[in-house]
Amino acid sequence: MPSRSASTPKLSPGYAANMEGVAAVERALAIVEAIERAEQPLTLTGIAEATGLYKSAVLRMMVTLERRGLVLRQQDQRYVLGPLAFRLGRAYERSNRVEEQLAPLMQALVERGTESPSFHVRQDDETRLCLLRFDSHHSTLDRVRAGDLLPLKRGAAGKVLLRFGTGDAAAFGGELAEYSFGERDPLCGAVAGPVFGPGGQLLGALSLSGPLDRFTESAVKKMVKPLLEACETATRNLGGVWPATRRAR
Structure with missing residues (x-):
């Protein structure tokens, strides 16, 4: 025995x-x-x-x-x-400074003509919570709102939360962005990147999402760079360290 x-x-x-x-x-x-x-x-x-x-x-x-x-x-x-x-919600905002730092960056993405930016955090083993959302200037939008619970294991933001939430150094190999083409919603596309806090802790995933027919190869290429720049700025402003620059795939 x-x-x-x-x-x-x-x-x-x-x-x-x-x-x-x-x-x-x-x-x-x-x-x-x-x-x-x-x-x-x-x-x-x-x-x-x-x-x-x-x-x-x-x-x-x-x-x-x-x-x-x-x-x-x-x-x-x-x-x-x-x-x-x-009161608990306001206390969360005060202690994390997430909205204070992310809202101007997300609004700037909208002004640059990107798809709609959202910030997602992990809720539990199956879901993620959309904490912040700004609608793009496009006439048609995807159906995501602040407060929505979405599947953790489907979608670009979910991929980011799963990949970087473990703290495993291997997760940082390759590109920092994740993509989704009709995974969570067959009519929706998205690209997302990580936002880190002190000690390398993953705070959440910043994503750009919208109708799938606008997620052409050229459009995605144009969005990835400003998205990751916003993720890097948010990371530094929130006391985190941004990983070495990776080439987009």
Whole structure:
């Protein structure tokens, strides 16, 4: 019988339990996320259906969430995010300075005639969150908005988040940009690059996206250079170090 490796210590029951998290907190956050994703205020029944929780459990959670200001019950008994959610969002912006640094760079890309710039961060193992979005001056646009949850494993921005999010030095070999031609949406094309923070941490992916028929070879070539220049400027402004320049493929 093989013996346990000396380099793999056995976890104590208490430590293992702590790593599982707290079920009540998980359920409460699931409720908040369901309200955040909804396109309109939700009833208790709607929240229960979205989370898979019993209405009685949702109601108990709501008492605390309302008291702390994370959700708000309207007069029609439907629920929306409360003022604490807004304050948390503003605190995130203050601590990360992401919008402050990226918004002018993204607007400058629009003025240069590129496709629509978006900034994406990893949400979980399956999704990414569009944190910022500016529409291009073109008459037709792709359907991406700030706050949208998109698949992590499809699309140019997702490729960047997966490739550079591990911190593996091998990820920096070759070109820094990633491309997508109809992967997430068969009618959409995109090109994306990484934005790094202090210590080489990947902060997110800056992408340019739009209708696929405008992503010709010549158009993509024109967009890659200003996109990566914006990624480099954002990286330096946010305290990161930009990798050595790579040739676009």
